[in-house]
Amino acid sequence: MTDPLFLSKSAFAARIGRTPSYITWLKGNNRLVLSPDGKQVDVLATEALILETADPSKAAVAARHQQDRIQRDVLSQITPLSEATSTAAPPQPAGAKAGQPDFQKARAHREYYLAQLAEAEFHKVQGSLVDMKAVSTGAYNAGRMLRDQLMSMPPQLAPELAAMTDPWEIERHLTEALRRSLEDAERMSSADLEHDLITSS
Template sequence: MTLLSKSEFAARRGWAKSYVSKLAKQERLVLTDDGKVDLEATEALLAESSDPSKSAVAARHEEARVERDVRSQLEPAAATPAVQQPGKGLDFQKARAHREYYLAQLAEAEFHKVQGNLVERNAVSDAAYSAGRMVRDLMFGLSPQLAPELVAMTDPWEIEKHLTTAFRRVFDDAIRMSTSDLEQAMTQS
């Protein structure tokens, strides 16, 4: 038989003290003569007297408690030691809240990925590298193509027009090719 005060029982279950007082008024707590809560008997009584149709509400409240605990983990208190003291057991609730937080982050990232707002970084990086490499190669390929044509020209205006047309053609080709490569890379992930 484990005996706890009402506030200790509330803290153990993650409930507000007012809710434990409400349970006492409803005679859903097994109390000793001195007002202590018999833990095992109370948990058995609560399991017997719980309304199965309220399981969704209980789950929602449990989720809210986990979320509240996650926020408390994100704002470290001054009294909380940075490193766990040896000899103390692991805090299951903190570990669970930590896990739930990262599962929520993972679910949010997956949602954004499905919506098309998020893509794999490696795919975009590879596509950007390929596009840059392609533009570089196209630009360096212009020299052997244009040299014979430019040798015969003497008018600076004609040379400029010819170079501008060649550059525009290369950049237009690069845009078409890199756009299709980028779309392909994003849809592969």
């Protein structure tokens, strides 16, 4: 196991090529691991913590700064972080708070669901995705209206059919009545569904 490496805050700032105010910012954001006496910076643990909680959208900038530091031989005495972490996740730094949030996972989780929402909104605008509640309500109303319309036919048709004796004439009369009723139901249910979709959007 690598022995801890401790530096003063100003020396650590110089090591990573940042200003002392950045070290103060790290401390305020719980990203600075100090020695047991609280006077020096635990270099390896702090670098691992910074890497673990880094913003993924700034990875390219961080990589460029890392390369610059390597070229200036600031890290000539230790293995560069890019090599140390290429095959394994960084270890939990000593002194870091338990339950430290994983910024990268949280950011990826958030971006995934924002993308899902954007895709759903796109399909809704294109007309290939509709509100499920509106469709369910429209389907229920259409079914209920069709049922009521069909159930109202026997009282209307009974007097007309009672006077008929020709089976073919009765069949034609029933077919026409059913067709009219279904066409009326189709027009009304389409209008109701369109209204439900408009009011829900």
